[in-house]
Amino acid sequence: MNQSLPHLPVLLEETISRLYTDPDGIYLDGTVGFGGHAEALLSKLSKDGQLIGIDLDPYALEYTEKRLSAPRNSYSLLNGNYREYPFLLQTLGVDTLTGILFDLGTSSSQLNTGRRGFSFQEDAPLDMRLNPNADYSAYDFLNNSEESEISDVIREYGEERHSRKIAQMIYNKVQSNAMKTTFDLKEAVSKCVHPRFLNKSLARVFQAIRIKINDELASLKDALENSTQWLKVGGRIAIISFHSLEDRMVKQFFKNCALTCVCPREYPLCVCDTTPSLKILTRKAIIPGAEEIKNNPRSRSAKLRVAERV
Numbered sequence: 001m002n003q004s005l006p007h008l009p010v011l012l013e014e015t016i017s018r019l020y021t022d023p024d025g026i027y028l029d030g031t032v033g034f035g036g037h038a039e040a041l042l043s044k045l046s047k048d049g050q051l052i053g054i055d056l057d058p059y060a061l062e063y064t065e066k067r068l069s070a071p072r073n074s075y076s077l078l079n080g081n082y083r084e085y086p087f088l089l090q091t092l093g094v095d096t097l098t099g100i101l102f103d104l105g106t107s108s109s110q111l112n113t114g115r116r117g118f119s120f121q122e123d124a125p126l127d128m129r130l131n132p133n134a135d136y137s138a139y140d141f142l143n144n145s146e147e148s149e150i151s152d153v154i155r156e157y158g159e160e161r162h163s164r165k166i167a168q169m170i171y172n173k174v175q176s177n178a179m180k181t182t183f184d185l186k187e188a189v190s191k192c193v194h195p196r197f198l199n200k201s202l203a204r205v206f207q208a209i210r211i212k213i214n215d216e217l218a219s220l221k222d223a224l225e226n227s228t229q230w231l232k233v234g235g236r237i238a239i240i241s242f243h244s245l246e247d248r249m250v251k252q253f254f255k256n257c258a259l260t261c262v263c264p265r266e267y268p269l270c271v272c273d274t275t276p277s278l279k280i281l282t283r284k285a286i287i288p289g290a291e292e293i294k295n296n297p298r299s300r301s302a303k304l305r306v307a308e309r310v
């Protein structure tokens, strides 16, 4: 793989081989990012096939625009939130999809661009907005929330067991007007956690705040709920997640849509006449192999789940 790319697509072959079903199809890549998955998918499409890529990050779209060598009329790149895809697709006159892909979270480039505030390795303003034009940043959240809210976010989205102590330390720094940069946040965390576990806690705290300010779980929920209406029969949805809460949401959604009966247990016979809308194609989530993790350590927490519209 080319290590000079701003982002290495995760589980590339595993995803495209399951998502792709029709060379003439219309595919949505809701997190097109730096275009790794989009490029691979476009290479399989005929002149009648189409790819629609959405991303919140205009910098990623600029790169992808230059990267893609497919004919210009075979793809559209849109700056927006994938939770709004029904509206965005309507503006393009698209009313049904052959495939939907969401590769969640952030790209390596976003994490590595220190000034965007996603990383605890570099000192920068507390930003963390995926959409640089959004009006709510990590600074706004930390400086305008109650201690209990900060603690809840760190516990719930970061699954960090020192959430209370960390929130208290953050709150103290806010009171003395000293919570402005990523290193201020890092310092607050480092006062509560043993140095041996510090990097893991920092990763969890930064991730939790990023998820909160970009409303990532609610976006995923909305996008999943709309997916079965948009997919045509035989079309597929593939989700790559990096967080256990996201993976749980995808797994549960697929499971609910694949149910053939929702009658109460005590009923002797099925009377509900439930028709499943999805068939699960990945009984267990697909995870990267040792080789991929070695080439791209960021892939280690990825989980791919795929389902087909029935």
Ligand SMILES: C[S@@+](CC[C@H](N)C(=O)[O-])C[C@H]1O[C@@H](n2cnc3c(N)ncnc32)[C@H](O)[C@@H]1O
Residues within 6 Å of the ligand: 007, 008, 009, 010, 030, 031, 032, 033, 034, 035, 036, 037, 038, 054, 055, 056, 057, 060, 080, 081, 082, 083, 103, 104, 105, 106, 107, 130, 219
């Ligand atoms: C893991 S990267 C995707 C990488 C991409 N598959 C590739 O091969 O380059 C995730 C991308 O999703 C974008 N993103 C996250 N949440 C989003 C949302 N709600 N709507 C649109 N884009 C989002 C991020 O800006 C980032 O570019």
